[in-house]
Amino acid sequence: MTIFKRVLLLLLLSCTLHVAHAQDKYQWKEGSSGGYTYRYVTDDPMQARFYTLKNGLTVVLSVNKKEPRIQTLIGVRAGSNSDPADHTGLAHYLEHLLFKGTNKFGSLDWEKEKAYLSEIEGLYDTYNHTSGPDARKAVYHRIDSVSGLAAKYAIANEYDKMMTGMGAQGTNAHTWVEETIYEEDIPSNAVDKYLAVQAERFREPVFRLFHTELEAVYEEKNRGLDNDGRKMYETMLAALFPTHNYGQQSTIGTIEHLKNPNLKVIRDFYDAYYVPNNMAIVMAGDFDPDYVIKKIDEDFAYMQPKQVQEYKAPQEKPIEAPIVKEVFGPDAENVFLAFRMPGALDARSAVLLNVMGQILNNGKAGLLDLNINKQQKVLNAGVGQLPWKDYTVFYLSGKAKQGQTLEEVKDLLLGQLEILKKGEFDETLVKAIVNNAKLSELQGLESNNNRANAIMDAFIKHRGQQWEHDVEMVDAMGQVTKQQIVDFANKYIGDNYVLVYKRKGEDKNIQKVEKPAITPVAVNREAQSPFLQRIAAMPATPVKPQWLDYDKDIQKSKIGPAEMLYVQNKNNELFRLYYRFDMGAWNNKKLPMAAQYLQFLGTDKYTTEEISKEFYNIACNFNVASGTDVTTITISGLQENFDKAVTLFEHLLTHCQPNEEALAALKGRLQKARTDNKLSKVAIMRGLVQYAMYGPRNPYNNQLSQQELEGLTSKELVDMLHQLPSYKHTVIYYGPQTLAAAADAVKQLHTIPAAFTAAPKPVTFAKSSQAKNQVLFADYDMVQAEVNWLRNTGGYNPSNTAVIDLFNNYFGGGMGSIVFQTIRESKALAYSTYAFYVTPDKKEDRYSVVAYVGSQADKMNEAIGGMNELLNDIPRSDKLLETAKESMKQNIETERITQDGIIFSYLAAQKLGLSTDYRKQVYAAIDNLGFDQVKQFHDQNLANKPYTYCVLGSEKRISMDDLKKYGEVKKVSLEELFGY
Template identity: 60%
Template sequence: MQLNKVFALLLLLSVACGSFAQNKYQWKQASAGGYTYKYVTNDPIQTRFYTLKNGLSVILTVNHKEPRIVYRMAVRTGSNNDPKDHTGLAHYLEHLLFKGTDKFGTLDWSKEKPYLDNIDGLYEQYGATKDVAARKALYKTIDSISGVASHFAIANEYDKMMSNIGSQKTNAHTWVEETVYEEDIPANAIDKFLTIQAERFRSPVFRLFHTELEAVYEEKNRTLDNDGAKVQEAMMAGLFPTHNYGQQTTIGTVEHLKNPSLIAIRNYYNKYYVPNNMGLILSGDFDPDVMIKKIDEAFAYMQAKPVQEYKAASEKPFTAPVVKEVFGPSAENMRICFRIPAASTHDAMVLDLASSILSNGKAGLFDLNLNKQQKAQGTQAGVQQYKDYGIFMMVGAPKQGQKLEEVKDLLMGQLELLKKGAFEESMIKAIVTNEKLGMLQRLDNSTNSAQQLMDAFIKNRGTQWDKEVSYLDDMAKVTKAELVATVNKYMGENSYVLIYKRKGDDKSIAKVEKPLITPIETNAGKSSDFLKKMEAIPVSDIQPLWLDYDKDITLSKSGIADVLYVQNKSNELFSLYYQFDMGTWNNKLLPLAAQYLQFLSTDKYSAEQISKSFYNIACNFSINATNEATTVTIIGLQENFDKAVGLFEEVLTNCKPDEAALAALKTRLMKARANAKTDKQSIMQGLISYARYGAKNPFNAGLSDAEINSLKADDLVKVLHDLMKYKHRIMYYGPLQNGAFTAAVAKLHPLPAAFTDYPEKVNFAPAVQSSNQLLFANYEMVQSEITWVRNDVGYDASKEAVVNVFNNYFGGGMGSVVFQTIRESKALAYSTYAYYSTPTKKEYPFYMVAYVGCQADKMNEAIKGMNELLNELPASDQRFELARTGFKKDLETERITKEGIIASYLKAQQKGWKGDYRKDEYASLSNLKLQDIQQMHKEQISGKPYTYCVVASDKKIKLDDLKSIGEVKQLSLEEVFGY
């Protein structure tokens, strides 16, 4: 099920709504504030669709729940429109839209421009030159002139301006038919923001190109190490032998990346970045009548141009299955993919529903017949939808000893059941009802609204928003017969692409080689006149709102259990939690027991009936065990509260041992553990835990193979039956009054006369680093990844503010010291960050983490570059002020609501705070100085020993190079994982 298709009002779920439902969602036109707009009746987010005189689409939806505005500038172009000889161009351009214009990002445009014009021409020569030596000489010239030009450029001034106004989540992305720019700003900064955005798209300058080009090279190399990305690429190529969906990737080919053309990028910008091809979407706290006028005034300079949309020849039907194999070090999996119709077609909606008949997480054919019976490691189905076509996908992973071909047969067997209509028609209603639950959870979130509207604009310019808001009403009308007929229409025996992801060496990898790049000048701390003008624009104040735990949360009792209560006044959803201050450090069986529960029956219900029952009432439960806590969560519609809680109590209290289910779970667990050893991110997590706690650490202290093999079903069932005997708090966010809730939960959730003491906890003492050490794990990959780790002093609440500002300053974003130096100036990595982490509990220490992911042949330079920053902090009053004011504005606009109030209260308890500590942080910010940041760096970070965690291929790096850092310890996977 495409979960973004949920903006239908579900007060009318009944198919019997008849003709009224057909007329419920209609396009209308209205005028306000001097502007005409269109809207859809009964749109739950009351969206307004404007079209300005120059063709710019403006889409506005209001949400006053917090004083912030989510922004998307969506351009209806992506890699589909890349020239055949310049693939990756749209993605390059997205990166360059952060570099500024002739007004910002520059100290002196008149002096900078001649150098940039020269660089444009040199890249044309470079692309046309084939001789290796001549190319190398040309690139050296480009590097040299780029260095001179950089003295007039201000790297990441755009990010500085966003930080200045308090923006969060500055980002952008490029995909096959879209390029989207993203921000989340304080509502009081809208005037500054629109001025900056209008200038950003007026006439962008492609400065600092060769270092940004290297960042894209790094990004390309990261995809070569990502087996999932390679599978996606193979799937698209197989499904779309004609359409550019499958014929050119978003990030581009290695050959084209090596030969970029700034002239081609400029031509592309001029062709597609025109107002009649762009949509400005805002969701948040504003007056739409005022906002549309501001937007019109800011973007009126844009001139419309004819835009020729990408139109591919129609794909021909498959005459035989297309089979592809992908090799790489990660775990095996496979997928079966069918090409389906375009987004917003009726058949696409029916097939979306069909995917949920197969897989909905609880009661689908895959869920009950494969996952519940543990016939494979895991299976799932879903839909990816694009403007011209969609993809119906079935995915599976094999158990230990199972072949991928066997998993394929299992998936196809369930598809045959779907095609024959071997499912209950009532499942359609249950799916729609559960989507109501998802819709209610997301409906009042500005980010979700903006994303949904952005997607609709890209696929159909928002002209079919009526279909979007009626989506679930329409789905509820689909009959079983129609669904079966539609599935059979598109999922013939020969009409699919089959991808086998196998373990093995990928012989096709050709990485982008590292060019010679001299570090450039970033002019940190300097400002353009444009930025100074933006800073001078006054903004109204937003007053922060602090929680008052005496008023915002109600503390009471249910029997011997503490109750934490917050009322939901927004909708009819409830969230109920039973939380225990014990976790895997108290009992290693807890997470396995929680996983086992889904396969167990009671005397009253089979495991299948339990899953169906929860799904049919649109409720769900989960048990999550972490190191020091276990949380039971039950969520759903309040009207089914009694049924859901009662059913959970029945399942937990009366579940019966099932040795066959345990045997299958053990097999799958062993496979999951083996798979983890093939995942570089898991390996890095293990190294970090080893660095923080030593050879015996939380990551590798789980069950041994022998312990798993010796487990009996009775062992795990006893853990489940005994769970509620231990002390736990009850937390509720829902529409019931507190008295009604405590009465209801007391009846449904029986408690013992006294709680049993927790099992003794195993404590892991943080390691003390007295000298540099390097932990190395070998992994076949193009890149290398390095993480610096060091435990520091004990927790002190008074340091919270300086730590948060330090993190903004040092390593927290595109304007930070780390990003500016490692990526912008030296082009050593695509991904890099650093932060001084505050612990979750007052008993634990602060700790430092830094990271660089780079090409293997850059590793030594990257380590040197990060070490220089860890030992010597570059000082910038401007950067400090941006970091301080950015955090201040975050606090001013943050609104902790819903379950977040309970989480905030518990966090305060764990950290020993009295009340909402944000208030103390905010008060301390006015006195914070750059010297405080420098002092913290000097005392806590500079000159300290670190443990370096390195995941890389020993064929790509030299271990001897690492010995200069400190003692090198190469860890086996058994040492990392503990099994």
């Protein structure tokens, strides 16, 4: 469960908006249907219905019939802002505990379990008030002992098993400053089951298995201590908000408070904030709203309203002069420049902030885009905002290029703010921003997730009371004038900022949450509560799976020697056009460089800045992406501008001119990016895994050498771009035009030769065979240790797909899996862990076993031992296996591959040598699979086999002698990993 809200919402859909002159077409109206009254906003593209039930519970429903699934969110207007000052991190703790069940599920014998849990609660209260290390250890030892007894009556992950069994996906939750949100994506036929489980979940949660879950939170805290970006974030907020909880209470809490939890205080928090008048249920997807609202009313009627004491925000004093902070760590250097702005409830300011942010940075034609990123004055720069209720954080960020100081980056960012304040930008940019917002609206409406999150965001900020202003956002932005932006910028932007420098170096203030002594607890895999059995037995209307028929679902045509694949967009006026080349970096290592270079080039008619502006003005995009064996050109946008967009891109591709200054800057930025990669633990671990999978010569380090990079010339890269259309490629169109019209348009606009030029012969990479155990180690200054297991097995065989999918679901693919239950729930050895049997994407490739544990360094040996036990001996749980099978069936039944996804499914099948939708064969095989087949598969491919262990951690915290227990140790240099 993440503790920070994922930034998934489109700008259009995520902000609270209001203008003084509200559009008449966006008005609140009252409707009635199925015996329930609701409110709605006219011309709302989501057609959201806002209900308030008798007990104050808010329910918002948005119907979208695109696929038989529903995105559900249950939100509480309480996050870390509401934490007691002496128990920070409490809201986040509670979020984790809401997955542990009630007295009706999650327990084998509630009456016997209850006595132990009551004792544990008292012991934690004692622990919270005990000082002295020996006395505290004694109390914790008692907690551990009683927790082991209580766990004998607990059923670990029963919530996850119920959700998995009904076909739910994306089971998760997050806590942030003003919210706690519980997330599920369910099949449309599981509404009754879902609501029954959720109503029971919030009735009276039981805080069982607390000390192992607490250890998971410790691990999450330690992961944060290894994250330089999070340290910058928290430092920025602390400086911006010296008195407000935005800056004074981090979501995950302080180490001191994490070490001293109090279950009674957590219960008090739950009782105070988890009440119907402070909660909302949001559902977006395929359902009957009349039926759903009636069921919610029936199932949640037991909830009783209560007066909620909301956080009273202090008024922060104005920042009179720059506040400068420094953060140290091993990752790449960068800078944050942050301003405290009016909060999201200041509706007019919210509109102006959004437009101002887009003027500065919209990806194509903003001031930072054209004046900094396009001219490659830094490695990269951007703008962002955190629109909370009381204040909005508006920030600029930048990374230095080679030989550049962070102070120079800061000056460049401040320079663009001065340009903004002087009004030195074209007023027509505002119109282009509105056009692109319309494009974002169309794209966002396709996603149930975007719909639900936008609605929930409105509930958290203003209980949905200003939804009409959210809906009118595009119109509101269109009314903004250049002078209003200039006035707003001059009012709020000056020397009143917080400047955070992230510098490379040792963080001497870093602490870690010490590992407590925890005895593994029982997880009772085979157990099922009567409640789970009742949920599983609830009738559900069958959903028939829909198979793709590539011969019928895809239309084909020819444009000269090029094949054209076509699917019509019958939903809106958006198009996506692709040129897909069967060549990439494996054919020519210079091709990815040429693809990057194009965005900085002009032609004989247009400068590169003019090209970017024009694409933005017509609300269209282009992208050139060169992967290992495929290069894809994508042109997308509004169909009404199809001809303009394709013509402009074709002109750029065929008439781009060399620019030596741009190439020199690109080389410099690439060299800095390479330096930064060597500072990134994510990039280093990726290199270790690729080294293990393929050996010293692998796709990851198939890079231009320093000499090759320096020797690149503008002419050869431009020639490469000019020649690109001459190579074999497939044309793909998804849009509202007919096939004949689309083919004719492409034929007129896209230059295709009479015969294609043969692509350069690709290099090949063969997966290595693990003959004996080996350890690949990379040193990194971090609190945690991360371990990946890697083993390559046999060649691709489509007849194995069903058992592989079942094995992954059962063994290591989710929170209810064997691996997660054992490593995290029972032994509390990791926050994150998984294990998969990875299917290749080409018929000639081999499968791989990949397993992972991220744990505290002092738990690494226990974590490795725990995973090795599972790799060698797969535990049997018939109930868990049945749940995994039912989940597979539900997922296939409700999956709808639509739009251009149909074409890419077809292309992926082709690479595997398949001509039909493989899901049909998998679905037919599920019922005939049992544990014997899963165990046989496990024993043949995983058990007692040699593995390569990829270990990333600090040599100061990890013993090389310990690593030698697992195999011959090779310390891999960064040059070996990255190839430069």
